[in-house]
Amino acid sequence: MRLQTNKGFTLVEMVTVIIILGILVVGVSSFVILGTRIFVESSSVDQVLSQSRFVIERMTRELRNALPNSIRVASSSDAQCIEFMPITASASYISLPIAPDSATDSGSVMLPAQGINLAHKMVIYPLSPAQLYQDSPSTTQGRIFDVKQLSGNQIEFNNALRFDEASPQKRYFIVNGAVSYCFLSRGDIRRYDGYGVQTTQPTPAQMGTGALMGQHVVNNLGSEEPIHYTPGTLVNNAVVQLSPRFEVNGQTFQYQHQVQVINVP
Known part of the structure; x- marks a missing residue:
């Protein structure tokens, strides 16, 4: 009668395999962590x-x-x-009250393609920030005024006024x-x-x-x-x-x- 021998792993073999697998896992995880870190940093x-x-x-x-x-x-x-101040629109004017002419409350302009509304201000020939940034703009003479109304190419202001100086190119700017x-x-x-x-x-x-x-x-x-x-x-x-x-x-x-x-x- 032949005796059958049991096949399997010894404890030493199992420990050796576990150690080898552990070394492989540490190596692979370090590589993955390094790659992830490089990706995160490069993305930032x-x-x-x-x-x-x-x-x-x-x-x-x-x-x-x-x-x-x-x-x-x-x-x-x-x-x-x-x-x-960003320019909202710009075009040429035909006739506006400009010193030394008399002050009036209206003028005629060529309309810009962007249009003009009552929230806009008209500016002619600005030469310095001090002429533009005013809590209470001059009501009679200056370089920037509120627009009251626009009808056709006729523009109206809140009161009789005149601009300080004419533009060499007869250009006006609209800002908001x-x-x-x-x-x-x-x-x-x-x-x-x-x-x-x-x-x-x-x-x-x-x-x-x-x-x-x-x-x-x-x-x-x-x-x-x-x-x-x-x-x-x-x-x-x-x-x-x-x-x-x-x-x-x-x-x-x-x-x-x-x-x-x-x-x-």
């Missing part, structure tokens, strides 16, 4: 890059559409803000308030609008919460301002230099972007 960097490109492009487009000589910049330890972009010390970039027109450039706290446009800005506002502005002259356009520096996951990148604001008379 890509997100900040996309976000920064968006805010720079958005600022560029809006600044290029800014009313000539409406740009002003204010800096503090908490924020640096650039404020301007101011817009600000602020670089905050905590690293945010915010856009503000709908806060009205104020003589003194408002701070972020005076303009509400604003819209978050970007994050991770690490400029030192005291020594490395992200905005540099060179006003326009009779022969040169205004220039806004944007140099925000972003940092994410230990990686730093900085923009050097220049925006020209055409000084159209």
